[in-house]
Amino acid sequence: MDYLPIFLEVAGKRVIVDGGTTVAARRIERALNAGAHVEVFDPDPGPEVTAFIGNASLTHHARVPTETDFVDCLVAYGASEEPERDALLHSAAKAAGALVNVADEKSYCDFITPSIVEREPITIAISTGGAAPVIARILRARMEAMLPAAYGRLATFLATFRGRIYEAVPNGRNRRRFWENLIEGPVGDAFLGGEEGLAEERLIAELEGGADKDLKRGEVWLVGAGPGDPDLLTFKALRMMQHADVVLYDRLVGDGIIDLVRRDAERIYVGKKSGDHTLSQHEITKLMIERAQRGERVLRLKGGDPFIFGRGGEELEDVAAHGIPVEVVPGITAAAGCGAAAGIPLTHRDHAQSCVFITAHGAGGVLDHDWTRYARKGQTVVVYMGLNALGEVAQKALGQGVDTDMPVAVIDNGTRLTQRVITGTLTDIEARVKEAALPGPALIVIGHVVTLYGELGVKGSIDTDNFAMRLSAGVTL
Numbered sequence: 001m002d003y004l005p006i007f008l009e010v011a012g013k014r015v016i017v018d019g020g021t022t023v024a025a026r027r028i029e030r031a032l033n034a035g036a037h038v039e040v041f042d043p044d045p046g047p048e049v050t051a052f053i054g055n056a057s058l059t060h061h062a063r064v065p066t067e068t069d070f071v072d073c074l075v076a077y078g079a080s081e082e083p084e085r086d087a088l089l090h091s092a093a094k095a096a097g098a099l100v101n102v103a104d105e106k107s108y109c110d111f112i113t114p115s116i117v118e119r120e121p122i123t124i125a126i127s128t129g130g131a132a133p134v135i136a137r138i139l140r141a142r143m144e145a146m147l148p149a150a151y152g153r154l155a156t157f158l159a160t161f162r163g164r165i166y167e168a169v170p171n172g173r174n175r176r177r178f179w180e181n182l183i184e185g186p187v188g189d190a191f192l193g194g195e196e197g198l199a200e201e202r203l204i205a206e207l208e209g210g211a212d213k214d215l216k217r218g219e220v221w222l223v224g225a226g227p228g229d230p231d232l233l234t235f236k237a238l239r240m241m242q243h244a245d246v247v248l249y250d251r252l253v254g255d256g257i258i259d260l261v262r263r264d265a266e267r268i269y270v271g272k273k274s275g276d277h278t279l280s281q282h283e284i285t286k287l288m289i290e291r292a293q294r295g296e297r298v299l300r301l302k303g304g305d306p307f308i309f310g311r312g313g314e315e316l317e318d319v320a321a322h323g324i325p326v327e328v329v330p331g332i333t334a335a336a337g338c339g340a341a342a343g344i345p346l347t348h349r350d351h352a353q354s355c356v357f358i359t360a361h362g363a364g365g366v367l368d369h370d371w372t373r374y375a376r377k378g379q380t381v382v383v384y385m386g387l388n389a390l391g392e393v394a395q396k397a398l399g400q401g402v403d404t405d406m407p408v409a410v411i412d413n414g415t416r417l418t419q420r421v422i423t424g425t426l427t428d429i430e431a432r433v434k435e436a437a438l439p440g441p442a443l444i445v446i447g448h449v450v451t452l453y454g455e456l457g458v459k460g461s462i463d464t465d466n467f468a469m470r471l472s473a474g475v476t477l
């Protein structure tokens with residue numbers, strides 16, 4: 001982050017705008033809305049600035065400013081579009097100790113002006129740190145469309161109950177939960193649905209009925225984070241990530257996803273890869289139980305789906321045995337995510353009428369599968385945790401009589417910007433993958449559906465380690 005985001009109090013303070021341009025008019029408007037006393041300097045302002053003249057909080061000077069004008073000025077905006085005048089404004093305003101912003105002249109800026117979404121009294125400020133203001137504007141437009149106008153009124157309405165809520169729910173963490181339940185529960189629903197009287201009745205009933213009775217209980221949420229692309233999270237997963245007190249997350253959960261966790265939530269990395277366990281499975285479960293018993297909402301965030309090769313079942317057995325309430329949120333499992341991102345359908349009327357998910361590894365190492373049961377005509381087999389055992393898998397399958405031409409794809413870092421797909425047959429796939437030096441995680445897809453790779457026009461499916469191609473494929477950054 002290159003800039004410190006703050007909201008500055010300017011009510012009753014002097015703000016100078018130098019210029020009569022459209023940009024000047026936008027600056028004037030914002031400063032007036034924030035309660036500033038605005039002084040505009042311009043000998044011949046354009047119509048948009050002239051429209052403000054007559055406002056009780058604005059003084060117009062039909063000249064350019066001089067050094068003495070900046071005394072006691074908190075913020076000075078340069079918006080004249082005249083380089084010499086901007087330079088004078090900058091030096092005079094700096095000498096007077098004001099914060100300066102000159103439009104389109106980064107070297108004259110102490111701060112930048114963000115894009116704003118207003119839902120009085122809520123203000124959302126968006127900035128790209130000057131890198132790409134158009135993105136900020138696009139995001140702003142999306143948020144405008146997403147946020148009901150009544151959110152602002154909801155904030156004003158709830159503010160009138162602040163003191164009573166503070167008394168009714170003295171504990172800070174419980175109070176946050178109480179607010180969340182209000183806003184996202186029946187009170188918020190009624191208010192946003194236009195039934196303000198009902199919202200008030202419900203809120204009073206909550207306060208009078210022992211507001212913090214259910215708030216002290218801890219819970220465990222087992223949540224699937226999908227295969228890596230943050231856009232593949234479910235709405236429910238995202239909501240829970242915003243409400244958790246502590247998040248225990250795995251190695252396969254991508255950075256872009258962890259960034260979406262509530263800022264104040266504690267984040268604990270409990271990642272595991274073969275031979276390198278930050279915490280043992282027993283320690284992870286113990287930690288979840290201890291935290292939930294303290295009354296915390298514990299979110300266990302796992303790559304893919306928690307119940308598909310995720311050991312979710314084992315973790316929950318112990319938690320449930322301690323009487324702790326548990327909720328499970330499914331995620332897109334790697335097979336589904338990688339198949340879609342690579343353009344390889346896992347079933348297809350002409351190629352595969354069934355699909356099985358198996359793991360190459362068990363507790364004791366590489367599993368001794370009967371490959372003739374899995375890798376056969378009309379079926380797709382997706383092998384999890386098989387990258388390091390690829391040679392052994394291929395040799396065993398061939399040794400058991402599986403067709404030497406059986407098509408195989410290895411999808412590495414599926415759905416991520418770094419996705420790569422290597423295809424071949426059971427006979428040559430090991431050598432091809434060795435040459436590509438894939439870092440993992442990777443899935444092995446065995447079956448005739450692999451022949452459709454690159455044939456279906458799925459965006460981003462071909463040689464997707466090419467960053468530009470991923471961008472054109474519509475991957476969200």
Ligand SMILES: C[S@@+](CC[C@H](N)C(=O)[O-])C[C@H]1O[C@@H](n2cnc3c(N)ncnc32)[C@H](O)[C@@H]1O
Nearest residue numbers: 227304305310333334384385413414441442443
């Ligand atoms: C312990 S399993 C977890 C599976 C997860 N619960 C799921 O539903 O996807 C880890 C294996 O999932 C596969 N995997 C997970 N994410 C992947 C990705 N983005 N690309 C390819 N394979 C992935 C790999 O085979 C990896 O070894």
